[in-house]
Amino acid sequence: MSLLAADTGLAGPDYGVGVFALTSTLLAVGALLVAAWVRSMDQALADRPVTTMGRRRQSRAIVATAVAVGAPLFALWYICMFGNFFTQGYLGDLPKTGWAIEWYSTLTAWTGVYYEPQSRLSHTPVASAGLVLLWAVPAVLMGWWRPDGDRPAGVNRALLVGAIAGLVVVAIGLVLPYAARAALPLDVRRTPVNIVDPPLYFLVVYHNTYIAVAVLAQATAAGIVAAAARLRPVLVPLAVTTTAVLATFGVYANWGMATCMNLTGSSQHCGPRAFLPDAYVAFHLHTIVTWGAAAALPAALLGTAIGALWRRGRLPAAPSRAPGHHAPPARWLTTTSLGVLAALVLAGAAAAVPGNYSYWKPSPPPTTPAPVPAPTSTAPTADPCVIGTWREVSRRFNLALVGSERAWFTSSGITQTFRSDGVVAVEYGTGVTHTASVEGQRVELVETGGLTARYRTDNGTISYDEATGNVTQAVKINGVVRASGTLDPIVLSSDRYTCASDTMSQSAVDTQASDPYQIELRRIKPEN
Numbered sequence: 001m002s003l004l005a006a007d008t009g010l011a012g013p014d015y016g017v018g019v020f021a022l023t024s025t026l027l028a029v030g031a032l033l034v035a036a037w038v039r040s041m042d043q044a045l046a047d048r049p050v051t052t053m054g055r056r057r058q059s060r061a062i063v064a065t066a067v068a069v070g071a072p073l074f075a076l077w078y079i080c081m082f083g084n085f086f087t088q089g090y091l092g093d094l095p096k097t098g099w100a101i102e103w104y105s106t107l108t109a110w111t112g113v114y115y116e117p118q119s120r121l122s123h124t125p126v127a128s129a130g131l132v133l134l135w136a137v138p139a140v141l142m143g144w145w146r147p148d149g150d151r152p153a154g155v156n157r158a159l160l161v162g163a164i165a166g167l168v169v170v171a172i173g174l175v176l177p178y179a180a181r182a183a184l185p186l187d188v189r190r191t192p193v194n195i196v197d198p199p200l201y202f203l204v205v206y207h208n209t210y211i212a213v214a215v216l217a218q219a220t221a222a223g224i225v226a227a228a229a230r231l232r233p234v235l236v237p238l239a240v241t242t243t244a245v246l247a248t249f250g251v252y253a254n255w256g257m258a259t260c261m262n263l264t265g266s267s268q269h270c271g272p273r274a275f276l277p278d279a280y281v282a283f284h285l286h287t288i289v290t291w292g293a294a295a296a297l298p299a300a301l302l303g304t305a306i307g308a309l310w311r312r313g314r315l316p317a318a319p320s321r322a323p324g325h326h327a328p329p330a331r332w333l334t335t336t337s338l339g340v341l342a343a344l345v346l347a348g349a350a351a352a353v354p355g356n357y358s359y360w361k362p363s364p365p366p367t368t369p370a371p372v373p374a375p376t377s378t379a380p381t382a383d384p385c386v387i388g389t390w391r392e393v394s395r396r397f398n399l400a401l402v403g404s405e406r407a408w409f410t411s412s413g414i415t416q417t418f419r420s421d422g423v424v425a426v427e428y429g430t431g432v433t434h435t436a437s438v439e440g441q442r443v444e445l446v447e448t449g450g451l452t453a454r455y456r457t458d459n460g461t462i463s464y465d466e467a468t469g470n471v472t473q474a475v476k477i478n479g480v481v482r483a484s485g486t487l488d489p490i491v492l493s494s495d496r497y498t499c500a501s502d503t504m505s506q507s508a509v510d511t512q513a514s515d516p517y518q519i520e521l522r523r524i525k526p527e528n
Contacts, residue, residue, distance in 0.1 A: 023081045030077065033297070034070040037233040038062055041138055044231060058141050065137045069130040076126065080117045089115035092208070094475065094483055096200035098188035099401070100441045104205075105482050111208035118294065122286045123359040125349035127293055132345045135238040138231075139338055154229035155238070159337055162239035165221040166246025169214045173254030176213075177261050180206060191264040203264055210254050211287060214247035218292030219299035226303035227310070236300045238341075244292055245344055248285045252277055282352040285345070382420055383457040385499035389417045389525035397517035401438050401475075409434040409445060416521065424455045424464070428471065444476040451490050457497075461509060464492035495519075 041062050045055070080086050092112020098104045121127055138144075144155065180189065184202070191203040221239040229235040256275035259268045268274070392414040400406045411434040417425045427450040434445040451469025455462055467490040474484040495506040502523040508516050 019084070019087055023077070023086050026086070027074075027077055027081075029297075030070070030073060033233075034066050037134060038066050040231060040233040041141075044138070044234075045141060061137060061141060065133050069126075069133055072124065072126040073130070076117070076121060076124070080120065085116040085120070089113065090485065091483075092205075093200060094401070095188075095202065095205055097190065097202060098184060099482070100439065100477055101184075101188070102477075102480060102482070104184065104188070105477075107209065108205045109483070111205065111212045118290050122283075122290045123352075123356050125352060125356065127290045128286055128345050129349040131237050131241050131244075131289060131293060132342050135234050135241070136338070136342050138234045144335070144338070154225070154231060154235045156334055158225050158229065158235040158239040159242055159334065161224050162221050162242025163246065165217040165239070166243040166250070169210075169217045169243065169247040170250035170253055172213050173210055173250045174257050176206070176210060176254060177258040177263050180258075181261065181263060186265050189264050191266060206258070206263075207251075207255075210251065211291065214244070214250070214288045215291045215295050217247065218243045218288075219295035222296035223299040223303035223306075226300040227307035232300065232304060236296065238338075240289075240292055240296045241341055241345060242337075244285065244288045245341055247288050247292075248281065248348075249277070251284045252281075282348045282355075285348045286352060289345075381456050381458065382418065382422060383499065386418045386457060386462070386497065386504065387420050387526070388523050389415065390504060390521040391415050391524050392519055393522050394520040395434070395517070396519075397434075398515055399436075401436075401443060405439060407436040407438045407443070409436040409443075411435065415524075418455065422454055422456065423452060425452045426450060426469075442478050444479075446474045446476060447487075448472050451492075453490075453492055460496060460498070461494055462497050462506070463494045467492050 042059070045058050045062075090113075091109040092114075093108070094105055095108045180202075189202045191201045218240045221243045222236050225236050225239040226232045252275050256270075258264070259274040260270035262268070262270075391412075393412050395411045395414065396408055398406055398408050411432055413429065413432045415425075415427045415429065417427070419425075428447050431446050431448045434447070436443050449469060449471040451467055451471055453464045453467035455464050469490060471487045471490060472484065473487055475482050494509045496509045497504060497506045504521045504523070506517075506519040506521070
């Protein structure tokens with residue numbers, strides 16, 4: 001029972017079986033992962049010779065860490081569950097420039113994925129700070145820094161694998177500007193200094209591509225460590241943290257290189273400052289960590305399975321060194337690396353707290369009550385001439401496709417039915433195609449479905465409200481579908497109309513409208 005239902009008596013949102021199965025699976029997987037970490041830590045500490053009091057304190061620390069990491073994640077799951085956020089997400093839109101290049105549009109879509117739960121998680125310190133706790137607490141409890149501490153052999157391996165993966169990301173980031181310059185013309189890469197609509201310009205596509213590389217590197221590091229390590233629930237987060245920190249610094253190496261190459265044609269100044277972190281470093285860190293942790297989970301499970309199959313039937317590994325064995329001289333390097341990693345990530349999490357607070361802070365209630373609108377008549381008014389079923393013989397509208405030059409789209413075939421009770425139905429049938437030539441490319445907007453709305457006529461104007469329905473749109477460029485989705489919310493603008501006998505025309509009420517249109521209709525059926 002949700003808190004909303006307990007407090008107000010409401011039944012809560014209505015979601016289908018698929019959504020319920022998805023959210024329940026995520027909850028079960030999360031609980032099993034927390035339990036696996038607790039079980040792994042308990043077993044590792046049980047093998048160490050400690051006093052009973054020390055063991056009790058260690059058990060309490062394990063439980064406290066599990067609660068500190070798991071409880072906020074459960075709270076976030078709870079919010080997303082009862083807010084129906086788990087199904088809210090979409091691929092990136094067409095790029096502002098270069099949208100006719102098929103591979104580039106596909107790259108834009110898949111690297112520009114938006115998912116509501118990830119967005120909400122990135123506005124909390126839970127992912128980054130929790131990731132550190134999963135390996136920092138074991139490091140303290142097991143005394144990895146002490147000369148006689150019991151440090152598993154996999155610690156150095158996890159650090160090394162994570163560092164290699166992170167350095168590979170940095171190297172790719174340094175090469176990425178050259179690849180972009182070779183693959184895309186300057187007209188596509190050109191980006192204004194003051195971006196108005198960030199998700200559609202090359203610079204954001206370029207940045208999202210780097211983030212995708214960092215995410216794949218974290219998943220790879222997690223899979224390798226899980227395949228070879230024994231203390232996987234601890235060492236996998238350590239490897240992922242190492243890769244994420246290096247990849248975050250690589251963001252600025254990548255941007256600095258692009259600036260010095262004048263990749264976007266904006267003539268920005270090249271200097272040491274171009275390579276230095278800015279106020280958005282915590283944002284980049286949390287983006288890399290949240291997406292990376294999500295990708296690392298299935299990669300780690302797959303790595304564990306592959307490692308188990310590889311070791312099946314082989315001789316058991318040699319026993320690890322006994323506790324108390326003196327550490328190699330390089331122990332100080334491991335200890336320093338762990339400390340620096342923890343400090344950097346926790347500092348990034350702390351720096352983002354003010355912004356996180358502003359994101360989650362509820363809006364203050366209004367100080368004065370909203371005025372009650374005067375009662376109006378709800379009786380529909382309809383011009384007898386428009387009542388009936390009409391088919392569009394010509395529709396012509398002007399539209400700018402994702403920031404390109406404006407073009408006139410033409411189509412026909414949509415059916416509009418105006419009823420005397422003030423309801424209009426718009427039907428697209430099996431599909432209506434609006435066609436235009438944009439920058440030398442054939443562009444088609446294919447719409448299917450239908451909608452209904454309330455309408456009123458007044459002095460040559462048709463106004464609409466309460467529109468509902470399901471209209472889907474697919475964007476085709478040179479016959480290839482590049483984007484598709486549902487038009488939501490459905491908003492119908494008012495029409496200026498003229499009606500005479502069996503002909504009617506509709507156009508924008510404002511003659512200076514940014515998206516003008518002209519529709520010619522023929523009556524095919526009067527109202528029954």
